Amino acid sequence: MNSDNNIEYIIKNSKKILLITHINPDGDTLGSACGLASIVKTNFKKNCDILIDNFVETYSFLENLKSAKLYSDADKSLVYDLVITLDVASLDRMEQVKVLFDKAKTTINIDHHGTNSGFAQINIIEPEASSTGEIVVKIAGDYGWKITKEAADALYAAILTDTGSFRYSNTSADTFKIASKLLDCGTVPDEIAKKCYDSYPKNFVMFQNYCLNKAVFTDDDKIAYTCVFRKDIEKFKVGPDCTEGLTEKLRSIVSTETAFIAKELAPNLTKISLRSKNTDVSKICSLFGGGGHKFAAGCTIKASVKQAAEKILAELRKVL
Numbered sequence: 283m284n285s286d287n288n289i290e291y292i293i294k295n296s297k298k299i300l301l302i303t304h305i306n307p308d309g310d311t312l313g314s315a316c317g318l319a320s321i322v323k324t325n326f327k328k329n330c331d332i333l334i335d336n337f338v339e340t341y342s343f344l345e346n347l348k349s350a351k352l353y354s355d356a357d358k359s360l361v362y363d364l365v366i367t368l369d370v371a372s373l374d375r376m377e378q379v380k381v382l383f384d385k386a387k388t389t390i391n392i393d394h395h396g397t398n399s400g401f402a403q404i405n406i407i408e409p410e411a412s413s414t415g416e417i418v419v420k421i422a423g424d425y426g427w428k429i430t431k432e433a434a435d436a437l438y439a440a441i442l443t444d445t446g447s448f449r450y451s452n453t454s455a456d457t458f459k460i461a462s463k464l465l466d467c468g469t470v471p472d473e474i475a476k477k478c479y480d481s482y483p484k485n486f487v488m489f490q491n492y493c494l495n496k497a498v499f500t501d502d503d504k505i506a507y508t509c510v511f512r513k514d515i516e517k518f519k520v521g522p523d524c525t526e527g528l529t530e531k532l533r534s535i536v537s538t539e540t541a542f543i544a545k546e547l548a549p550n551l552t553k554i555s556l557r558s559k560n561t562d563v564s565k566i567c568s569l570f571g572g573g574g575h576k577f578a579a580g581c582t583i584k585a586s587v588k589q590a591a592e593k594i595l596a597e598l599r600k601v602l
């Protein structure tokens with residue numbers, strides 16, 4: 283490996299380092315960034331800045347999340363020596379902080395979305411990896427970097443949540459080997475599982491129940507979906523992460539082949555989260571400018587919630 287794409291060399295020679303997580307952050311992007319920040323701190327004695335779109339209460343146990351800054355609070359005038367994106371499938375998934383990515387001297391893109399275009403100078407994209415967290419552990423192993431318990435906990439949370447607790451098709455022998463390695467670094471699996479899954483605010487759970495209660499089942503129950511409106515989000519006083527895991531609950535029904543939620547972001551702007559058991563839904567989402575994984579993908583459609591849901595239904599019916 284020459285020095286041009288030797289990550290260790292690059293980190294050593296970078297003074298100001300920024301880690302960018304994607305919009306509507308999940309456990310993988312947050313865990314990967316917090317874990318990598320810990321690794322850089324331990325092995326290079328450097329502090330990384332971390333940017334997050336919004337704060338997710340569930341992941342407040344991640345050490346470095348406390349010092350992370352919101353996109354909206356980021357100093358857009360800064361020029362970083364190095365920007366690393368984690369789990370960011372496309373440039374638009376970093377919204378307003380893309381300006382910091384564009385200005386950076388060196389950029390690295392670490393991701394496992396097959397639809398990632400490779401938008402950075404150095405791209406480490408492994409669609410076979412269960413999660414970005416898994417890739418970060420692999421990189422650390424390749425360079426022989428020490429992984430402390432703090433880093434291991436964050437990276438384990440990334441892998442745990444992106445594999446749906448080691449249940450999804452992205453779970454491989456490598457996933458278990460890497461998880462096992464993190465246990466050797468001090469992670470206690472049930473501790474992290476409790477923090478990730480048994481720590482939801484009451485209004486979050488009740489809001490999701492409300493959304494499930496009004497779900498629509500169609501095409502012999504093969505398709506299940508629910509519409510989420512801003513007025514309901516306001517009524518239940520839930521955060522931007524309020525639909526996390528909701529589509530998976532609809533998919534968990536035995537008759538469901540594909541499930542989606544249509545969430546109102548603004549009038550005539552709807553976010554679709556699509557999940558399936560066997561259908562390649564990333565193809566459907568890419569028709570609308572989105573992407574993701576084969577069985578878990580998303581897109582944003584310039585239409586009302588009802589119209590967007592109809593568009594998705596029409597595409598699903600072509601492939602079911």
Ligand SMILES: [Mn+2]
Nearest residue numbers: 310369414444
């Ligand atoms: Mn991921």
